[in-house]
Amino acid sequence: MKHYFPFFCLVILLFPACVRSPQLEGYGQARGFTLEKNSEGEVTAARILSDGQIFEYEFCRREEGRSGFVDGSFRRFRVAVPQIRTAVCTSTMLVLLDEIGAVEAVAGMDGDYTTVPSFRKRIEEGKISFLADGMVLDKEKLAALKPETVFFSPASGDRSEIQKIIDCGAVPVPIQDWREPDPLGRARWAELEAAFFGKSEEAALLFRETEQRYRKIAEEVSLRSSRPQVIFHLPVNGQWRMPSGNSFTAAAVRDGGGLCLMPEAPSETVLLDLETVFSRFSGATVWLIHAGTYADRKSFERAALSAFGDSRLASFPPLGQARIAVNDRLVDDRGFNGFYDYSPLFPDRLLEDLAAVTAGGEPVHFYRVLK
Amino acid sequence: MKKAFFIQTALLAVAALIHFSAGTATFGADGLFSGNGIGVLWSIRLPRLLTACAAGAAMGIAGVLLQAFFRNPMADPFVLGIHSGAAFGVALVTLIFRGLTGAAVAAVLLSLGSTAAAFAGAAAVTVFMAVLSVRMRSRTALLVAGLMLGYGLNAVISLFIFFSSPREWEWFLSWNFASFSGTRLAEAALLTAVTAAAGFYAVRMAKNLNLYRLSSDYAVSMGVDVRRLRFGIVAVSSVLAAFVTAFCGPTAFVGIAAPRLAVIFFRSDDCRYRVPAAALSGALLTTAADLAAKLPGLWTTALPLNPVLSFFGLPFVFAVLLGERRELSGE
Structure with missing residues (x-):
C-alpha cells in the first residue's frame, strides 16, 4: 500500500489541473x-x-x-x-x-x-x-x-x-x-x-x-501627461493586502488616471509584505482606503501608526505626502457603506471620483479626500 | 549526534542567509549601511528572520515538553488551548470592541492593539491551565480540559464572527493566517530572549522530565517534585505559545513537527538533547516555511504563512503515524 502512496498523492494534486471548467x-x-x-x-x-x-x-x-x-x-x-x-x-x-x-x-x-x-x-x-x-x-x-x-x-x-x-x-x-x-x-x-x-x-x-460616460471620462483621462502611483489600505500583522493588478479595482484605477503597480494574480487580491510595499510603492502619491472611516488626515495617520497599523509606516513617504481618499461618503448612520451598493452599477461615477482624486481635485460621489 | 547538530545548524544558516538576502528591495554594498538599505535590513528583514527563528524554536521546545508530559507525539500548544486564548483576545478586541467606538474601555484596549490582546488572552489561559495542572492528577484529564477549553473559546470566536461585519472579520482572518513580518526589532528581540530563557529552563528540567516520562511514581521515588515539574512544563510551554501567538498569530503544526524532525535527525529520546534539537528543528522549519511563503511575493502574491507551515508540517505528522504503524507491525 505504502508504495502506491506517492502515486496517489500525485494523482490528487494533478487531478484539478486536468479538469477543464466550462466557459461562456x-x-x-x-x-x-x-x-x-x-x-x-x-x-x-x-x-x-x-x-x-x-x-x-x-x-x-x-x-x-x-x-x-x-x-x-x-x-x-x-x-x-x-x-x-x-x-x-x-x-x-x-x-x-x-x-x-x-x-x-x-x-x-x-x-x-x-x-x-x-x-x-x-x-x-x-x-x-x-x-x-x-x-x-x-x-x-x-x-x-x-x-x-x-x-x-x-x-x-x-x-x-x-x-x-x-x-x-x-x-x-x-x-x-x-x-x-x-x-x-x-x-x-x-x-x-x-x-x-x-x-x-x-x-x-x-x-x-x-x-458612454465611462468611456468619455477614460478618454479625457488618457490624455493626461502623468499618472500618480496608487496604493490601497493598511497592513495587518506586517502583511499588506491590495487588489491584484488584474482586478476590477485596479482596472478602474488605471482608467481613472492612476498607476497600479500591484502584480497580477489568479485571485482578486494580492498579499504583499512590508518590504515589497516599501520598495515598490514609496513613490505613491494617491492612497485609497476602503475600510473604516477617518475624520481627517491626522486621525488616519494616528491609526496607521497605532498598534493596529504598523509603527514602521512612519518612514513610509506616502504617509506624509500622498493624497488620502476614503470611500466613506455614502456611509449611513448605521455604518453601512453605499459605496458597495452603488459603485458596481455606476462605474462611471466611480471613475469620475478616481479621475478627480488622481488629478488633485475633489471627488463627489463615493470618496472623500482627507484634509 | 554532533554530526546531526552540525548538519541542521548548517541548513538553518543557509536558510537564514537566503531569507535575509531575498527581498524585493535591491541595494548595492554601499547601500547596506545607509538610507534605504539599512532601513530595510534593520526594520524589516532582521526582525522577520529573528521572529521566524525564535517562534520556531519556541514552538519546538513547547512541543517537546508537552509531548513528554502527555506521552503523546501529537501533543502541542494547541491542546492546552493557548492559541485559542490568544485568538479569543484578538477577536474580542477586533470584532467586538472596535464596534464600541465611544466606550472608554474599548479605547484603552484598542490602543494596546492585537499583540497585547493576544497576550492577555493567552496569559489568562496559561494561568488557568497552570492552576489546573496542579489540581488535576490525571494527564488525560488535563489534556481533555485543554481541548475543551480550546473548543469553547473557538465557539465564542465563531459567535463573534457571526455577529460582526465582513470588514471586521476580514482583519481577524488576516491575523489568523499568521505572519512573522509584523514584529519590530524590539519585539523580535524580546521573543528571542524569552525563547532562550525558556529553552535554558527546559534543558534544566530535562533530566527530571526523562524520569517523569517513565512513570510519575518512578520520578517521585527518584526525588523529583512532580507537582513542581508539571507546573513548570505547563507554565513554560504556555508562556512560549502565548508569546509566539501574540506576536505572530496562531502558527500551525510547528509544535508537532519540530520534535518529530528532531527525532528523525538526532535519533535520541533523551530530553536533554531533544529540547535543543527541537528548538533547532523548529527554527529551521519556520525559517524555511517563511522563505517559501515570502519568495512568490517577489514576482506576484506572497502566500499566507499558516497554509505553507501546514504543508511543511504535514509530512512529519504522517511520519509519526506511519512510524507508529511500523512499530506496531514490527517492521
Missing part, C-alpha cells in the same frame, strides 16, 4: 453570463457561469407558465417574467431594481444592510423579510417566504446555499458580478438581472448611458 462566450464586456433575445429584443434565455457550473434559464411570459425546474434538472429553470415575488441577497442588485422601478417585487433580503432609500422605506414598513442568520440563508425563513427566485452571491465553491434554495422550491440565480475584471463588465450584469423583471431594455439603456 460572455455578453459584451461581461464574461460570466450570456443572453439570448428574440427578434423583438425580448430576452428569451440566459446562461450564468458560477463556480464552474452553468445555470440555464428559459424566460416565459407570466400568463404562459410558472417559474420552476425544467426536466427535473437542478441546472435548468423556467422563469415567469416579470418576477413578482423574489428574494435578493446581493446588495448591488437592489440599486438596479430601484433604478428600473422593480422595488415592489422584492419580498426578501438576506440582511438589513442596504443603503438604498426605497428599500430602507420598505424595510421600515415591514414589507421585507430577512432570510439569513449572519451570512447563511435560513431554510425555514426561505420556505415561509416562498419566493419564486432567489438572487444571491455565492461564495466560491459553496453549493449548500444553492441546495437550500432548490429544496424550498425557488429558482436559484447566482450573481457573481464581482468576478468580472472589467468595471463595465460588472455593470453589464444589470441587463441579466433586469431580464427577470421584464425590464432588460431599461437596464440596457441605463448601461449605455453609463458606458
